[in-house]
Amino acid sequence: MNLKSLCRPIGGGCYLLEEGVRIPVRIFMNETLFAEAEEALFQQIKNATEFPDVRDVVITPDAHTGYVVPVGCVIATEQTLCQAPVGYDIGCGMMAFRSDVDKGKGLDDRLRRRFSEEVMDRVALGVGEGGKYPVDEKKFEEIVRFGAEALGYERGNASERDFIPVDDRWKIPAKPKSRGIHQLRSLGGGNHFIELQYDQEEHLWVMVHTGSRGFGHGMATEYIQRGKEYLRQKGIRLAGGAEATYFSPDSPLWFEYKNAVAAGANFAIANRLLIWEGVGRAFRKVFGSEPELVYEISHNLVQEEEVPALGGKFWVHRKGATRAFPAGHPMLKGTRWYETGHPILIPGSMGDKSYILYAEPGAERSLYSVNHGCGRRMSRSAAKQQFTQSYVNRQMATLNVMVNAGGNVPIDESPGCYKPAEDVIASVVGAGLARVAYVLTPIASIKGND
DNA sequence: ATGTCC
Numbered sequence A: 001m002n003l004k005s006l007c008r009p010i011g012g013g014c015y016l017l018e019e020g021v022r023i024p025v026r027i028f029m030n031e032t033l034f035a036e037a038e039e040a041l042f043q044q045i046k047n048a049t050e051f052p053d054v055r056d057v058v059i060t061p062d063a064h065t066g067y068v069v070p071v072g073c074v075i076a077t078e079q080t081l082c083q084a085p086v087g088y089d090i091g092c093g094m095m096a097f098r099s100d101v102d103k104g105k106g107l108d109d110r111l112r113r114r115f116s117e118e119v120m121d122r123v124a125l126g127v128g129e130g131g132k133y134p135v136d137e138k139k140f141e142e143i144v145r146f147g148a149e150a151l152g153y154e155r156g157n158a159s160e161r162d163f164i165p166v167d168d169r170w171k172i173p174a175k176p177k178s179r180g181i182h183q184l185r186s187l188g189g190g191n192h193f194i195e196l197q198y199d200q201e202e203h204l205w206v207m208v209h210t211g212s213r214g215f216g217h218g219m220a221t222e223y224i225q226r227g228k229e230y231l232r233q234k235g236i237r238l239a240g241g242a243e244a245t246y247f248s249p250d251s252p253l254w255f256e257y258k259n260a261v262a263a264g265a266n267f268a269i270a271n272r273l274l275i276w277e278g279v280g281r282a283f284r285k286v287f288g289s290e291p292e293l294v295y296e297i298s299h300n301l302v303q304e305e306e307v308p309a310l311g312g313k314f315w316v317h318r319k320g321a322t323r324a325f326p327a328g329h330p331m332l333k334g335t336r337w338y339e340t341g342h343p344i345l346i347p348g349s350m351g352d353k354s355y356i357l358y359a360e361p362g363a364e365r366s367l368y369s370v371n372h373g374c375g376r377r378m379s380r381s382a383a384k385q386q387f388t389q390s391y392v393n394r395q396m397a398t399l400n401v402m403v404n405a406g407g408n409v410p411i412d413e414s415p416g417c418y419k420p421a422e423d424v425i426a427s428v429v430g431a432g433l434a435r436v437a438y439v440l441t442p443i444a445s446i447k448g449n450d
Numbered sequence B: 001a002t003g004t005c006c
Helices: A031-036 A039-048 A103-107 A109-122 A137-150 A174-180 A213-234 A252-287 A361-366 A380-386 A389-398 A421-430
Strands: A015-017 A025-027 A054-064 A071-077 A093-102 A193-198 A203-210 A292-298 A300-307 A312-319 A344-346 A354-359 A434-447
Touching: A025 A039, A031 A421, A039 A054, A039 A071, A054 A421, A093 A103, A093 A252, A093 A344, A103 A109, A103 A193, A103 A203, A103 A434, A109 A193, A109 A252, A109 A434, A137 A174, A137 A252, A174 A213, A203 A252, A203 A434, A213 A252, A252 A292, A252 A300, A292 A344, A344 A421, A354 A421, A421 A434
Parallel strands: A025 A054
Antiparallel strands: A015 A025, A054 A071, A071 A312, A093 A203, A093 A292, A193 A203, A193 A434, A300 A312, A344 A354, A354 A434
């Protein structure tokens, strides 16, 4: 069955898929992005509707096919916890800070090279790398259980969540622990990055994209495997296949996975804040000014949320989707963001703009969520076939973005691999989900190797 | 995304 052909525009920058799926799905795309979407994406959207007590599904404009469900997918369940709709990089997300330093300093080749090198000295880069913040077991336990608070950050100030509570009875699994304990203050590889940028007022910013490294990956792997066994024993197989796993609340595994996600999220929050400290020191040293942490937020998570639009509490899974609470959202009560909504951090590709958005009241139509990036439009292998090293190096030089202090540009992360940020942001703004507060232009990008 | 196969 061709599901794409069953979608119909319902206005407000949204398509509705109602036929051929268990519950209606709202797909927030403009005509251009919808036209480009392939049927495989819609088959994965169908998978997202198949989980037992799923109540609502939303697709963001940067959506592309992922593991079982799309990257760019929001799923609200009554209680069921699903693995694929969180993904392997539990707690992966963004952090941004701004300064009063003029963009001219950032564009100075000598200064941006020095900044890049100072960052590379302080933060571990690449897959398989250990971190630059060694901790003992006691400190690691504290970080995993109390995230930002274990590092002394003031509550509700810097972060989407200071930490997600982890039950005392839950024990950190040995294997993920043995990997994670050495990986704090490390960036990882793939699409993770640290980027120097400037805003419309010509002030320097830094954005960071990273996650829970081997710690979250280890737990995701563990609970996806156990989910497969759990469903096999129950004789259940969803249309999405053996990998479309979940835990129902009557299982002890539900409790375990809930805590594993919380722990992964806490690790990721702490990792981003530790990177912020390292990058902040580099920034101060090179540019001579104290930057201000704007916000820190995840785009791969399941957490229990008050969902006013659905009239209750739900388990909101965001896989490659960013939380977008507008002003007055009940979950912002008591934070500094209650009157304005919290900042939404959206990166573009390494050659493209990034954006800081604030949610509009219309975000209630999208499960209080927007996109998390621009969406890949080319596989990594296709990129390596299509582009040469010298081409992408020249491309970034032309865009005036220094990569890894003058090193090679990772071909499969080059701008041609991603959709234009403008199209995706236009979809979000056009749908009335959020407005643009800052547009950030890249100056220097720091990336790990695969 | 990931000590990209314990």
